[in-house]
Amino acid sequence: MTFTSRTPRVVAARKLQRRKDRDQAGRFLAEGPQAVREALAAGVVLELFGTGDGLSRHAELAAEAPVVSPIDDDGLASLAETVNPQGLVAVCEQVDVPIHEALAKQPRLVAVVAEIRDPGNAGTILRTADAAGAEAVIFAGDAVDPYNGKCVRASAGSLFHVDVVRAPLDVVPELTAAGLQVLATSGYGADDLDSLADDGVLAAPTAWMFGSEAHGLPASVLEEADRRVRVPIYGGAESLNLAAAAAVCLYASARAQR
Amino acid sequence: MTFTSRTPRVVAARKLQRRKDRDQAGRFLAEGPQAVREALAAGVVLELFGTGDGLSRHAELAAEAPVVSPIDDDGLASLAETVNPQGLVAVCEQVDVPIHEALAKQPRLVAVVAEIRDPGNAGTILRTADAAGAEAVIFAGDAVDPYNGKCVRASAGSLFHVDVVRAPLDVVPELTAAGLQVLATSGYGADDLDSLADDGVLAAPTAWMFGSEAHGLPASVLEEADRRVRVPIYGGAESLNLAAAAAVCLYASARAQR
Structure with a gap:
């Protein structure tokens, strides 16, 4: 099953573009392979959204993510703030410490x-x-x-x-x-x-x-x-x-x- | 007389937002009081466009400019790339040297x-x-x-x-x-x-x-x-x-x- 911009989990993730919702959820979005790689290394990725193309080009990242959710291009674009996130956006736990x-x-x-x-x-x-x-x-x-x-x-x-x-x-x-x-x-x-x-x-x-x-x-x-x-x-x-x-x-x- | 976005001198100045036209004219635009002040100090201002408000708030700059052209708010906005140029945009000679x-x-x-x-x-x-x-x-x-x-x-x-x-x-x-x-x-x-x-x-x-x-x-x-x-x-x-x-x-x- 491929998620779209209307899939409830995508709608919920998109809310993390707003500070209020990030604060409430204690989560945030990381987009593009570099940020996703670092987030995976830090062990804070909860879910990785990826287009077919993004997931196949970065199979090593998909392999490490706890949950991988295939998503269509429009759905990915609805989560991303940049024009070219190379097909990957991850929902991450916030990392700050007291x-x-x-x-x-x-x-x-x-x-x-x-x-x-x-x-x-x-x-x-x-x-x-x-x-x-x-x-x-x-x-x-x-x-x-x-x-x-x-x-x-x-x-x-x-x-x-x-x-x-x-x-x-x-x-x-x-x-x-x-x-x-x-x-x-x-x-x-x-x-x-x-x-x-x-x-x-x-x-x-x-x-x-x-x-x-x-x-x-x-x-x-x-x-x-x-x-x-x-x-x-x-x-x-x-x-x-x-x-x-x-x-x-x-x-x-x-x-x-x- | 107050210039508008359709006044030919304003239309000509606006073209300086494009590199090709800057190269051809050997001129460029400086916006906002800080840039205008430095351009005046360097002696490269050819014409200062200013709204009534901009020119009265920065009378000392208007006093130094060789040509001052009052312009309405829309005209100034058509010359400016920033939302708040504080009512001033100057046409300047390019300053580079061999x-x-x-x-x-x-x-x-x-x-x-x-x-x-x-x-x-x-x-x-x-x-x-x-x-x-x-x-x-x-x-x-x-x-x-x-x-x-x-x-x-x-x-x-x-x-x-x-x-x-x-x-x-x-x-x-x-x-x-x-x-x-x-x-x-x-x-x-x-x-x-x-x-x-x-x-x-x-x-x-x-x-x-x-x-x-x-x-x-x-x-x-x-x-x-x-x-x-x-x-x-x-x-x-x-x-x-x-x-x-x-x-x-x-x-x-x-x-x-x-």
Whole structure:
């Protein structure tokens, strides 16, 4: 039997495109072979929807999924947010862990995205944090949902590699209690990233905090952090974009912590 | 007199949303107060279209423009690609310079985007290169048009700060002749960025080359470059996204060249 866009299980899965329904179900959608492969490796796939073509081209993924549901092209298109998900969409269990669980592992590098609304930026920072060796990424305050389809795609699988945490905005005390120095990024920060690198400050276990591109970090967070850090601007640009600034900061720490 | 979307000068300006017409006219559109301000500072604004509201809110920009053309809301919307250009769109002269002119200034840091098709990525790299102190950004081969609206916006004004160059793909010999070491980024590069930084290699005048996210740099470019460099991956991610990798590389050079 091949499912269609009207099959009840497909209708139910499609609702996971909405945050409210994701939150309620504790599930989300991963589309395309790369995301499905990482979700399978993480053991969180509940059901794999695939077109005949998608399932035959990625038979090794179909073989690993606990439930495989053949679906027609229209049905698959109704579940997918991208034009070309290569015939695969998986329903997954959400992977986030409580903050105390992530911090109990004594991470040496953590990224905190605080009130970041853009899912592409959040997903890119997840990917960059993972590449830089961060063990956890904390979505703090009124941030984008880490299971937003665009965030999942921009993370390129890193959603499944690091400890993802959802927490209130006020995370600094917990980070500090876990032995992390808290570095808050700000275009007006008193500390210059390169100077901190020169002075050996970045070798210590660190939580980097990034705010929204429009508003930066809230004043309360800036005050509570151990330092307010700016990425030096050597040319005429006013600032870096958020994901670029995060890449520079996280890699400066990675290099210092080697 | 207030222009509308049917006024011939507005119709002509709207054509600049297409690459073919931009190439032919040697002009492009900059929208929103930030881009208009930078374009005015660079002396390349030919005509400023503004709604009554836009012109009164940004009277200081209107005062500097050589020609100011009041336009109704629909007319402005027909010129703008964003939903909220805050009532201002300027027709600008293209700013790129020949490669020999940019290299004659003996730049110490250059970014080359080779065959990059995504305008958002290209614009972000322009912005990051400017922030890192690069003097020139070269769009090589079949790359996105630097005057593509999305690229202009993602550059956040940096299009007007650095020497923008359009060149054929085969730029390595000219870069080398200008005394620049050519570092080609590749996920499989033999040289690790952090090792190059440790060994002092990055202090020399450098041209960084970045390829498309889908295909990387062409083999011919990788072979001709002085080194093939990978950004180290410390975690589970397969790679960095293009703009993040560029940020890490360019800032590693900026730090070494201080």
